[in-house]
Amino acid sequence: MSKQFLQIHPEDNVLAALTDISKGSExxxxxxxxxLTVNVKAKHKFTTANLNVGDSIIMYGSLVGKATKPIAKxxxxxxxxxxxxxxEYAVSQEKLSWTAPDVSKWKDVTFNGYHRADGxxxxxxxxxxxPLVFCENRNxxxxxxxxxxxxxxxxxxxxxxxxxxxxxxxxxxxxxxxLLSSDIxxxxxxxxxxxxxxxxxxxxxxxxxGGCGGIRQDSETLCNLLAGYITHPNTAGATILSLGCQNAQxxxxxxxxAKLDPNFKKPLQILEQQKSSxxxxxxxxxxxxxxVGLIEANKTERKPAPLTKLVLGxxxxxxxxxxxxSANPSLGYAxxxxxxxxxxxxxxxxxxxxGVEQELINRCETKENATKFAKLMRAYxxxxxxxxxxxxxxxxxxxxxxxxxxxxxxxxxxxxxGGTSPVTDVLDYTEPVRKKGLNLLCTPGNDVESTTxxxxxxxxxxxxTTGLGTPTGNPIAPVIKLSSNNTLSSRMxxxxxxxxxxxxxxxxxxxxxxEELLExxxxxxxxxxxxxxxxxxxxxxxxxxxxxxx
Numbered sequence: 145m146s147k148q149f150l151q152i153h154p155e156d157n158v159l160a161a162l163t164d165i166s167k168g169s170e171x172x173x174x175x176x177x178x179x180l181t182v183n184v185k186a187k188h189k190f191t192t193a194n195l196n197v198g199d200s201i202i203m204y205g206s207l208v209g210k211a212t213k214p215i216a217k218x219x220x221x222x223x224x225x226x227x228x229x230x231x232e233y234a235v236s237q238e239k240l241s242w243t244a245p246d247v248s249k250w251k252d253v254t255f256n257g258y259h260r261a262d263g264x265x266x267x268x269x270x271x272x273x274x275p276l277v278f279c280e281n282r283n284x285x286x287x288x289x290x291x292x293x294x295x296x297x298x299x300x301x302x303x304x305x306x307x308x309x310x311x312x313x314x315x316x317x318x319x320x321x322x323l324l325s326s327d328i329x330x331x332x333x334x335x336x337x338x339x340x341x342x343x344x345x346x347x348x349x350x351x352x353x354g355g356c357g358g359i360r361q362d363s364e365t366l367c368n369l370l371a372g373y374i375t376h377p378n379t380a381g382a383t384i385l386s387l388g389c390q391n392a393q394x395x396x397x398x399x400x401x402a403k404l405d406p407n408f409k410k411p412l413q414i415l416e417q418q419k420s421s422x423x424x425x426x427x428x429x430x431x432x433x434x435x436v437g438l439i440e441a442n443k444t445e446r447k448p449a450p451l452t453k454l455v456l457g458x459x460x461x462x463x464x465x466x467x468x469x470s471a472n473p474s475l476g477y478a479x480x481x482x483x484x485x486x487x488x489x490x491x492x493x494x495x496x497x498x499g500v501e502q503e504l505i506n507r508c509e510t511k512e513n514a515t516k517f518a519k520l521m522r523a524y525x526x527x528x529x530x531x532x533x534x535x536x537x538x539x540x541x542x543x544x545x546x547x548x549x550x551x552x553x554x555x556x557x558x559x560x561x562g563g564t565s566p567v568t569d570v571l572d573y574t575e576p577v578r579k580k581g582l583n584l585l586c587t588p589g590n591d592v593e594s595t596t597x598x599x600x601x602x603x604x605x606x607x608x609t610t611g612l613g614t615p616t617g618n619p620i621a622p623v624i625k626l627s628s629n630n631t632l633s634s635r636m637x638x639x640x641x642x643x644x645x646x647x648x649x650x651x652x653x654x655x656x657x658x659e660e661l662l663e664x665x666x667x668x669x670x671x672x673x674x675x676x677x678x679x680x681x682x683x684x685x686x687x688x689x690x691x692x693x694x
Contacts, residue, residue, distance in 0.1 A: 153205035187465025230499035244484030264377035277355030277390035296339035371400035372600035380441030388418030457603035461591035464611025465547025468557015471609035476563035477658025499552030617682025
């Protein structure tokens with residue numbers, strides 16, 4: 145550990161502890177020395193000046209809170225002495241002057257992806273099975289049990305016990321010794337090698353609880369989201385199961401698909417249960433048509449593509465006091481590199497941009513985008529307040545325990561995932577990515593709802609930073625998990641793909657980690673590295689319901 149503490153921004157009046165520091169330890173900062181008045185745990189913050197009630201807490205150069213009690217110099221800030229506060233914002237004409245980092249190293253680099261008719265390139269090749277309403281979830285589950293293991297996609301554990309080997313040997317008269325010496329364990333790699341359709345990376349089943357009830361807008365939003373998944377570059381085709389009487393009629397989905405891709409040509413199998421003669425016949429037809437679709441999907445192979453075809457989702461969850469110091473800015477630097485190369489990145493989770501709105505407004509390339517962002521943020525905030533909550537309630541108990549005590553503090557660190565590049569577009573939920581560069585996408589701060597939305601808008605890879613650990617993944621977009629600290633990377637190595645904790649301990653810088661991360665992303669996009677979330681079958685899918693339920 146090269147340092148005990150860090151001042152993140154020159155204007156900050158708090159310091160972040162990089163390790164546990166004992167009460168009475170002498171702190172020397174900016175030619176000033178003072179003792180700590182309490183024990184300070186790593187990831188937490190302590191003051192550099194005496195603060196009175198109402199004084200501002202500045203971190204990342206932003207207002208993140210107000211003192212509710214007198215706070216002594218060298219004292220930890222907590223929920224007991226600080227309350228959330230954030231700066232006001234307004235649309236302005238200020239223009240960002242930005243110079244991209246040196247990207248010459250990657251100028252001619254490519255990744256191996258799946259080329260689609262619309263010009264997009266996938267980092268994976270999936271077939272989707274989608275219920276248009278929750279009533280079809282059980283039928284989807286029946287299809288899942290019928291297809292996954294039989295076709296070689298049951299790889300959510302480190303190994304699979306193949307009892308069928310014993311059954312076949314027994315039927316052929318094998319002795320007890322033969323049975324006991326049989327190898328019945330198969331690794332995911334062995335199963336993958338024996339897949340019926342080797343060019344199809346997976347069959348994904350998007351169970352959900354929508355499609356009927358609620359309000360009509362919920363079903364329309366669901367169809368827009370599902371259309372985003374069907375037209376996604378990582379999708380080869382889909383099987384759609386409809387009951388027939390639900391709000392989310394196929395015509396809504398069809399219109400949403402046409403809006404996203406007027407020349408849509410992917411195979412699409414549509415089945416309506418209320419038109420079938422029996423459930424048995426319905427499932428049988430669905431499985432057969434899916435199998436035929438997989439034959440077509442298997443014809444697509446990976447081929448070289450420029451890095452400009454990457455659309456990287458920027459996500460965080462289970463954040464800690466180090467997330468905004470190591471993992472998020474490292475991802476932000478990788479985002480800047482990709483933007484410099486002409487690719488696309490997408491920053492979501494609008495409740496976790498509270499307090500940094502003005503910075504993002506100033507980074508918008510057009511006044512229209514700045515206005516749209518401000519409007520979406522205010523509408524979201526007002527709606528939260530109208531139901532008795534607010535952005536200030538965003539930090540989770542885990543966030544607070546590990547040093548993120550206000551939403552503005554959490555947001556200031558979370559926004560670092562977006563790097564420093566200009567904002568080229570602002571998207572509402574389910575709107576597709578259309579422009580290269582950094583996009584802002586309106587989603588909840590809820591990890592799964594946000595990742596679901598990122599994939600729905602076209603992200604073909606997602607990077608997910610975490611300080612506490614999380615098993616979140618996505619059905620179609622590979623999710624790369626980044627640890628903010630060495631302890632997490634070691635303790636939960638089965639779910640963590642990439643560690644940025646060495647930024648905290650001084651072995652790496654934001655820049656070196658960002659460059660290393662870009663190389664990792666390229667390998668994941670090419671199928672050379674399979675992230676833990678994919679190996680473990682972490683395929684979370686939760687559409688965002690924006691209205692009341694009727």
